[in-house]
Amino acid sequence: MTAELLWAGATALAGMLDRGEVSSVEVTEAFLARSEEVDGTLGTYLEHTPDAALAGARAADGRRAAGKPAGRFDGIPVAYKDIFCTDGVPTTAGSKILEGFVPPYSATVVERCTRAGLPMLGKLNMDEFAMGSSNENSAYKPVRNPWDTERVPGGSSGGSAAIVAAAGAPWSWGTDTGGSIRQPASLCGLVGVKPTYGLVSRYGIIAFASSLDQAGPFARTVEDAAALLSLAAGPDARDATSIPAAPPNFLDEIDGGIKGMKIGIVKEFMGEGNDPGVRTRVEEAYTRLEKLGATIEEVSLPSFEYGISAYYLVAPAECSANLARYDGVRYGLRVEGDDIIRMTSRTRAEGFGAEVKRRIMLGTYALSAGYYDAYYGKAQKVRTLIARELEEIYERVDLVACPTSPTTAFRLGERTDDPLAMYLSDVFTVAVNLAGNAAINVPCGTSPDDGLPVGLQLIAPALAEPLMFRAAYAFEGDLGWINSREARPAL
Amino acid sequence: MGSLDRKTVDHVARLARLDLSEGEREKMRLELNNILEHAEKIQALDLDGVAPMAHSVPLVNRMRADGVAPSLPQEKALQNAPEVEDGRFRVPRIIEDEG
Numbered sequence: 001m002t003a004e005l006l007w008a009g010a011t012a013l014a015g016m017l018d019r020g021e022v023s024s025v026e027v028t029e030a031f032l033a034r035s036e037e038v039d040g041t042l043g044t045y046l047e048h049t050p051d052a053a054l055a056g057a058r059a060a061d062g063r064r065a066a067g068k069p070a071g072r073f074d075g076i077p078v079a080y081k082d083i084f085c086t087d088g089v090p091t092t093a094g095s096k097i098l099e100g101f102v103p104p105y106s107a108t109v110v111e112r113c114t115r116a117g118l119p120m121l122g123k124l125n126m127d128e129f130a131m132g133s134s135n136e137n138s139a140y141k142p143v144r145n146p147w148d149t150e151r152v153p154g155g156s157s158g159g160s161a162a163i164v165a166a167a168g169a170p171w172s173w174g175t176d177t178g179g180s181i182r183q184p185a186s187l188c189g190l191v192g193v194k195p196t197y198g199l200v201s202r203y204g205i206i207a208f209a210s211s212l213d214q215a216g217p218f219a220r221t222v223e224d225a226a227a228l229l230s231l232a233a234g235p236d237a238r239d240a241t242s243i244p245a246a247p248p249n250f251l252d253e254i255d256g257g258i259k260g261m262k263i264g265i266v267k268e269f270m271g272e273g274n275d276p277g278v279r280t281r282v283e284e285a286y287t288r289l290e291k292l293g294a295t296i297e298e299v300s301l302p303s304f305e306y307g308i309s310a311y312y313l314v315a316p317a318e319c320s321a322n323l324a325r326y327d328g329v330r331y332g333l334r335v336e337g338d339d340i341i342r343m344t345s346r347t348r349a350e351g352f353g354a355e356v357k358r359r360i361m362l363g364t365y366a367l368s369a370g371y372y373d374a375y376y377g378k379a380q381k382v383r384t385l386i387a388r389e390l391e392e393i394y395e396r397v398d399l400v401a402c403p404t405s406p407t408t409a410f411r412l413g414e415r416t417d418d419p420l421a422m423y424l425s426d427v428f429t430v431a432v433n434l435a436g437n438a439a440i441n442v443p444c445g446t447s448p449d450d451g452l453p454v455g456l457q458l459i460a461p462a463l464a465e466p467l468m469f470r471a472a473y474a475f476e477g478d479l480g481w482i483n484s485r486e487a488r489p490a491l
Numbered sequence: 492m493g494s495l496d497r498k499t500v501d502h503v504a505r506l507a508r509l510d511l512s513e514g515e516r517e518k519m520r521l522e523l524n525n526i527l528e529h530a531e532k533i534q535a536l537d538l539d540g541v542a543p544m545a546h547s548v549p550l551v552n553r554m555r556a557d558g559v560a561p562s563l564p565q566e567k568a569l570q571n572a573p574e575v576e577d578g579r580f581r582v583p584r585i586i587e588d589e590g
Contacts, residue, residue, distance in 0.1 A: 104567040198548045211546045240553050241546070309530040320507060327508070329580050334573035340585050345510035357509055361519055362526060364507040365495070378533050380543035385536075387544060419522055420529055436547020462547070 107204025
């Protein structure tokens with residue numbers, strides 16, 4: 001029974017709760033126990049909240065018994081990346097500078113999911129301030145990949161990916177600034193969604209690069225991911241960049257099929273940099289999309305090769321401004337100094353890890369007098385070029401398909417000595433954030449080379465999530481991988 | 492553009508309020524140069540007439556009604572402060588004593 005619950009997925013669990021076959025307390029207890037079982041090996045959690053989870057589950061069971069559930073998913077537990085502020089529950093963003101910080105309010109995402117009746121299992125490990133592609137930049141501990149514990153789960157939402165891949169949570173929330181949901185979803189064999197910029201409120205999410213940051217769901221299936229996104233998407237007066245219109249419905253036409261869709265294959269994304277096994281699986285995926293009735297067309301994104309350069313100027317510039325708030329005054333660490341400048345400089349030197357310091361330095365430099373036009377100014381123009389080229393592509397096709405990550409999960413320590421090599425992990429994902437588009441990672445099986453998951457990325461224009469989910473759902477169903485035993489890492 | 496020298500690293504660290512150690516400064520110089528070298532790629536692009544993009548959503552100055560709503564109580568706003576005095580954040584001296 002327990003294994004059946006753990007691998008069922010949120011939609012199936014909601015059906016079981018509805019029919020009274022199981023209670024939310026039983027479901028929540030099963031995930032709490034599984035989380036505890038795998039956490040020692042995987043390093044997924046920074047904070048377990050079993051009491052809150054069970055209290056939430058009991059309340060959900062009460063509502064269902066009274067015939068008044070808070071919604072379809074009332075009583076299905078969830079876990080959050082530790083970048084979402086949670087009222088009364090410690091939140092660190094994976095940094096020592098926020099050790100012991102207890103938020104006085106919750107992020108809108110947390111508030112809406114709580115209102116929908118989702119008990120919180122805990123807060124998940126991540127790269128410090130979401131800066132990283134391997135989860136080795138957590139100030140507390142690295143996260144390990146359930147498929148091979150000598151390998152990274154990807155980052156920065158590594159904990160959010162690893163815990164769902166190991167069935168310690170049915171679904172989870174992460175954030176994606178340059179690929180931080182899609183890349184770990186790819187490396188862990190999950191569905192991960194980077195929604196259109198502005199679709200999900202950023203209120204209460206600890207800021208990294210505000211014009212790129214976007215929260216999104218991890219789940220084992222496309223339908224579950226679309227459902228979790230539905231619970232939190234939509235306008236929020238507390239985030240001035242949230243899109244004011246009501247969000248589209250992601251589930252109504254999810255099974256509408258792919259027939260007649262035009263899908264563009266970016267020729268620049270299929271080059272030498274990809275692992276042969278990744279190439280094989282992704283090319284098979286293109287064939288499958290065609291078999292399902294889509295028209296495949298080659299498209300070109302010539303400015304793609306400048307995406308990483310532009311991203312690693314824009315994101316650090318915004319990060320250097322956002323992280324100025326960690327000054328030892330209002331919250332977090334303080335290291336004493338004779339005057340305020342020494343106090344602040346010592347606090348920041350001790351509280352931030354190496355990657356965060358590197359990006360603050362890079363961003364401060366890119367914004368400093370004499371260099372602004374050459375670096376930040378130019379990067380913003382490259383951003384325009386990439387967005388424009390994608391717009392031109394969307395005049396010919398509905399969606400764009402490409403690999404999510406050029407490699408499968410790499411070994412811990414493999415890229416830590418070379419920041420640039422680590423940055424190149426994001427080569428296929430950053431353009432989507434720069435342009436504010438939507439994208440999803442859908443598993444396409446495991447690589448014939450190493451048996452590790454490979455992911456297909458489907459990119460959609462802003463607010464075209466319904467179409468994106470439809471294509472992903474059709475692909476997932478036809479492949480049938482996620483419901484097979486093979487999709488369950490033997491941990 | 493030229494490469495980042497040690498003097499610039501010191502200057503930027505001061506602007507960023509980061510009291511870096513000797514070792515960190517030298518390592519930072521090497522790593523930043525490596526990253527900036529990659530970023531040099533975009534210097535070769537002809538970007539004349541291309542408008543810079545700060546944001547992907549075309550929203551400008553969203554207004555809301557200027558109404559009174561509950562805000563964070565003082566006690567909660569101060570609950571995470573390293574040092575508090577008389578309901579305020581306490582910081583080290585900012586202005587030197589005169590004379």
